Structures are given as C-alpha cells and as structure tokens.
Amino acid sequence: MTSSRTTRSALIALGAVGAAGVAAATWGIGIERYLFTLRHATARSLPAGSRPLRILHVSDAHMAPWQHRKQRWLASLAELRPDLVVNTGDNLGHEDGLEGVRAAFAPFAGTPGVFVHGSNDKFGPSPRNPFRYFMGPSARSITAPKLDTEALDSFFTDDLGWVDLDNTAATLQIAGSRVDLFGVDDAHRDWDELDALPAAIDALGARPADVPILGVTHAPYQRVLNSFTDLGADAILGGHTHGGQVCIPGFGAIVANCDIPLKQAKGLSTWSHAGRTVPLNVSAGCGHSIYAPVRFACRPEATLLTLLPRT
Numbered sequence: 001m002t003s004s005r006t007t008r009s010a011l012i013a014l015g016a017v018g019a020a021g022v023a024a025a026t027w028g029i030g031i032e033r034y035l036f037t038l039r040h041a042t043a044r045s046l047p048a049g050s051r052p053l054r055i056l057h058v059s060d061a062h063m064a065p066w067q068h069r070k071q072r073w074l075a076s077l078a079e080l081r082p083d084l085v086v087n088t089g090d091n092l093g094h095e096d097g098l099e100g101v102r103a104a105f106a107p108f109a110g111t112p113g114v115f116v117h118g119s120n121d122k123f124g125p126s127p128r129n130p131f132r133y134f135m136g137p138s139a140r141s142i143t144a145p146k147l148d149t150e151a152l153d154s155f156f157t158d159d160l161g162w163v164d165l166d167n168t169a170a171t172l173q174i175a176g177s178r179v180d181l182f183g184v185d186d187a188h189r190d191w192d193e194l195d196a197l198p199a200a201i202d203a204l205g206a207r208p209a210d211v212p213i214l215g216v217t218h219a220p221y222q223r224v225l226n227s228f229t230d231l232g233a234d235a236i237l238g239g240h241t242h243g244g245q246v247c248i249p250g251f252g253a254i255v256a257n258c259d260i261p262l263k264q265a266k267g268l269s270t271w272s273h274a275g276r277t278v279p280l281n282v283s284a285g286c287g288h289s290i291y292a293p294v295r296f297a298c299r300p301e302a303t304l305l306t307l308l309p310r311t
Contacts, residue, residue, distance in 0.1 A: 059239030062093030089118030143151025243284025
C-alpha cells in the first residue's frame, strides 16, 4: 500500500511539473513574445549646461517579413517624437527581413538616428540546438546565409538619414544642439576596432564643455564598456543580450551571451572603470531568432531613455 501511494504521489508530482512546463512554454511562445513593451528610464549624466536628450533605444528586432505585429509596434514608436534614435543592431532575422525593417522604421525618416551592426545584420540565423545557448556565448555558424547588409545600410542612411557608427565617430545637430557619438561593430564577432576610436573622436574637432558624447555598441562586452568609459562617454547603449530571453522570475537572466554581469544583462545600470562611472542601458531587444521563438519573464522591449544634465 505504501509503495502504491508513493508511486501515485510521484506520478502526481511529475504530472504537475509537466503541466507547469507546458504552461510556461505556451506563455513564452504564444503570448509573452508578443507583449511589446516601452520601458522608460532617466539618468543624470550629461555635462552641465547641455539640453535634455530623449533617446529611443531599439535593438535586436531580428525581423522576418511576416512579423507584422512587431513592425506595427515599432512604427508606432515614432509618435513619441524622440530627439534621437539609437539602433544597436541585429535588425535582420531572415533573408527577406528588410521588407519588415522598412515597414517598422519608415515613420522615423527625418528623426536623427545612429546605428551599429550586429552579426545578424550581415548573416542570417541558422538552425541550432537551443540548449547550447545556455552553455556560454554562441559560436559563429559557418553555414549562415549572407544578408543584404548594403541594402539595409542604404535604407538607414539614405531613406532615414541615420548615421553608421561602426568603428567610427560622428557629430549630430539635434534641435540646434551638438551631440557627439562613437561606436563599434559587433564585438561578439570580434569586429570591434577600439583602437580606431580615439583618432575618430579627435577628428570631430574641439568639443565644448556642454557637448555630450555617447558610446554605442551592439554587444556590451567588458572590453568595449571599459574602453568607452575611458574615452569619456557620458552614457553607453548596447543590445545583443536579449535580456536573457528566457529568465527566471524573481531572479532574472541566466545567460547574457557575452561577459557582462548577468544583473546588467538588461535595463539601466552603471558601468565603472578607472575612476569614472557612466550610465549603461542594455536593451533586451524586441525580437528573437526565428529558430527560438520564445520569451519568458523577459518581454520584448524598446527604451525611451531621457538623459539630463548633471546637477
């Protein structure tokens, strides 16, 4: 009798675990990945005397042409009328993803913006074991299809008027005020050229004390964040992590796909190096690989980040 009760209890427990797993999968695959969320954040980091800066930070759309809900949501964000759009890469998620990217970002034409590349702006996703994602930073695929990066960049620069910050620096005039920015190509693929940035920043010319400078990266590896801090960035923006994509409620990310501390895998935090501390905003992104269509305890997002002068 005791053995029978034990077996029955074990079966009930196993059934409960199985039901919870099914419920979690149903939520993550069928519901949460469509719960697009605008996150608001504020940081006092700009030089005294500079004007406030409202930044719409978007990342990791991993766009496929059939993802119309995501396209409509991103397009609707143009109604926020941000001062600046910062796109931290991985826009494409399919060989025909540019069709969806155009639909998503066309309303931002004329809004000042900058972008850097993630690897999925150059190479498409390929099927792989999803459990390998939890074993450390993902490896590059030798079978990934090459994407039309040139057409993507042409849309951003020619149609929208945005500036490519891959391994370079630029100056923008935003509402009559100067903002300097610098960035790197995807550090996850070792395409970042940090040594090129000092000269690129110097080429912008003398910067008045009230002019802010922002650092932009796709993958927020520590070497990039340290370098950006040393180069005087007043704030740093990155993506790539998906915020963990599948998180533990109450705990957060269990993987970041790079060497950033897990507690900083998404959201606004600070980064310190060599005596300087600056705001760091890591976007959890609004997409996912078409081969891993799930979000759990990590809603797809964009961020309206307001930077204010230091007091």
